[in-house]
Amino acid sequence: MAYRETEKMRQRKAQARQRIIDCTYECVANGGFRSARITRIAGLAGVATGTIYRHFESREDLFAEIFRTATQREVDKVAEALDTNGDAAVRLEAALRQFAERALRGPMMAWALIAEPVDPKLEEERLVYRRAYAQLFEKAIRNGINEGCIPDQDARQSSTSLVGAIAESLVGPLSPTLAGQITIADIDKNKLVDSIIRFCMQGLTGTRR
Amino acid sequence: MAYRETEKMRQRKAQARQRIIDCTYECVANGGFRSARITRIAGLAGVATGTIYRHFESREDLFAEIFRTATQREVDKVAEALDTNGDAAVRLEAALRQFAERALRGPMMAWALIAEPVDPKLEEERLVYRRAYAQLFEKAIRNGINEGCIPDQDARQSSTSLVGAIAESLVGPLSPTLAGQITIADIDKNKLVDSIIRFCMQGLTGTRR
DNA sequence: ACAAGAAATGAATAATGATTCACTGCTTAT
DNA sequence: ATAAGCAGTGAATCATTATTCATTTCTTGT
Numbered sequence: 001m002a003y004r005e006t007e008k009m010r011q012r013k014a015q016a017r018q019r020i021i022d023c024t025y026e027c028v029a030n031g032g033f034r035s036a037r038i039t040r041i042a043g044l045a046g047v048a049t050g051t052i053y054r055h056f057e058s059r060e061d062l063f064a065e066i067f068r069t070a071t072q073r074e075v076d077k078v079a080e081a082l083d084t085n086g087d088a089a090v091r092l093e094a095a096l097r098q099f100a101e102r103a104l105r106g107p108m109m110a111w112a113l114i115a116e117p118v119d120p121k122l123e124e125e126r127l128v129y130r131r132a133y134a135q136l137f138e139k140a141i142r143n144g145i146n147e148g149c150i151p152d153q154d155a156r157q158s159s160t161s162l163v164g165a166i167a168e169s170l171v172g173p174l175s176p177t178l179a180g181q182i183t184i185a186d187i188d189k190n191k192l193v194d195s196i197i198r199f200c201m202q203g204l205t206g207t208r209r
Numbered sequence: 210m211a212y213r214e215t216e217k218m219r220q221r222k223a224q225a226r227q228r229i230i231d232c233t234y235e236c237v238a239n240g241g242f243r244s245a246r247i248t249r250i251a252g253l254a255g256v257a258t259g260t261i262y263r264h265f266e267s268r269e270d271l272f273a274e275i276f277r278t279a280t281q282r283e284v285d286k287v288a289e290a291l292d293t294n295g296d297a298a299v300r301l302e303a304a305l306r307q308f309a310e311r312a313l314r315g316p317m318m319a320w321a322l323i324a325e326p327v328d329p330k331l332e333e334e335r336l337v338y339r340r341a342y343a344q345l346f347e348k349a350i351r352n353g354i355n356e357g358c359i360p361d362q363d364a365r366q367s368s369t370s371l372v373g374a375i376a377e378s379l380v381g382p383l384s385p386t387l388a389g390q391i392t393i394a395d396i397d398k399n400k401l402v403d404s405i406i407r408f409c410m411q412g413l414t415g416t417r418r
Numbered sequence: 419a420c421a422a423g424a425a426a427t428g429a430a431t432a433a434t435g436a437t438t439c440a441c442t443g444c445t446t447a448t
Numbered sequence: 449a450t451a452a453g454c455a456g457t458g459a460a461t462c463a464t465t466a467t468t469c470a471t472t473t474c475t476t477g478t
Contacts, residue, residue, distance in 0.1 A: 002420085002421055002422040002423065002475085002476055002477050002478075003422060003423040003425095003475060003476045003477080004419095004475090004476060004477075005424080005475095005476095006475080006476075008475090008477090009425085009475070014427085016458080026295075035257070037465075037466090038465075038466065038467085039466095048426060048427040048428055049427085049467085050426070050427055050428065050468075051425080051426055051427075051429065051467085051469070052467095053466095053468080054425070054426075056220055058467080059465090059466060059467090078428095095328060102268070117326035117327050117329075118326050119326070119330055120326075124457085127380075127384065130380075131381075144302070147445085153407070153408075153411075154404045154407070154408075156405075157401075157404040157405065158377065158408050160374075160377055160378050160381070161373075161377065161378055161383065161405065161408040163339075163375075163377055164372035164374045164375070164376055164377020164380075165371075165373040165374045165377075165412075166371040166373070167373055168339070168369055168372050168373020168374075168376065168377070169366065169369050169370055169373060171336075171339075171373075172336070172340075172445075175336065191400070194367075195363045195366035196366065198362070198366075199362075199363075199366055199367050199370040199412050201421090202362075202411070202412050202415045203370075203374075203408050203409070203412025203466085205413050206411050206415060206416060207415060208265070211445085211446055211447050211450085211452040212444090212446050212451095212454055213445090213447075213453090213454095214445095214446095214452040214453060214454080215445080217445090218445070218446090218454085222455080225455095225456095244427080246435075246436090247435075247436065247437085248436090251458095256423080256456075256457085257456060257457040257458055258436085258458065259437085259438075259439085259456070259457055260455080260456055260457075260458095261435095261437095262437070262438080263455070263456075267436080268435095268436065268437090272441070272460085303448060335473065370437060401450095409468065
């Protein structure tokens, strides 16, 4: 037994793995999952295609990891915004804003995560994460109901609707530009975010704004 | 010039075309677009695979036609519900109910139209139709604002949010059952529809219900 | 320096279905 | 009945990429 995995090797492998992840991320942020080719990723990462498969079971698996990591980052940001001071309604508003603004700041990745048609395995991940958002909102809504700043309602239903309303409002602006379509630069992001939030908060509080 | 297309032939071709459409519809209503194979459709329609291509440019084209037809039918139903008596808020509520109830009645087709991951060409169709729904709602909201039964607001934004809220609320229940998931039979459809509508109308009117 | 084993390589393979097209067989007008 | 021309056929082809795996290169302990 002449060869033994050493710390140096472990690190080198970890680095390669990370490089693959980073390059996949870049590809996805650039054109979505569908257009991210294994050969391209390998090329960017400076490894052979076969090497990808020493680090990930399959393309789907690699994508699933990217999807999870990227989405978790967003979920965490929303959770963070929900964890600040103020009453539940204020915190919810901050969270919705965080969600929308971050999406508009990285539109292609946001589109890939929210709306790009993907294979069943990724679609499953997506449903999981949509539920994760909804659960965060749901909890905040319940807090609000207890605090009295949000009227009593079906918190689960409302949270689902919030996720849908934001996602739908963003899908148009986020969708990769087809010929002659409105681009993201053309719209007033602040206005968009404000109007999304107005509807959401009104739906939640039953109070006109 | 011995052969000339005659009325009889024209009809026979039209029938074959219709049969292909019907069978495609059936396949899609049964497992969505992705699983609908040309060979299967041809088999059901009682024609050779090649014959499909005498009637449609490509699989995508065939699907696009099915998509348009099926969605237009739904859009029309919603338009119909918006065209009844009562104030704008009442009519909007009826339309939302129509949308949700019909989707739950034909869940697989609804899923295929609303949420199934599809190729870019179909995705484009989908965006068109989502806008079609939104435009119907938008118009009704404007009516409501003029009538005074809906407070002044960004009608376009609100209509988009409505589409998103309904779609998202339905996606879970509509999604083809994966192992151990809740089935559509398990949920109380009426309750679901009611709670969706409550949120939507509250968001619209800013009035608790 | 060497042998043992692990990692990396990337050209070749595999798998999947849509699409084609050379051919068969109808329909029609004469 | 015949010939011209169109419709129908479906096995073979094509196209696309993810994935494999025999080979090469590198790392390690002696």
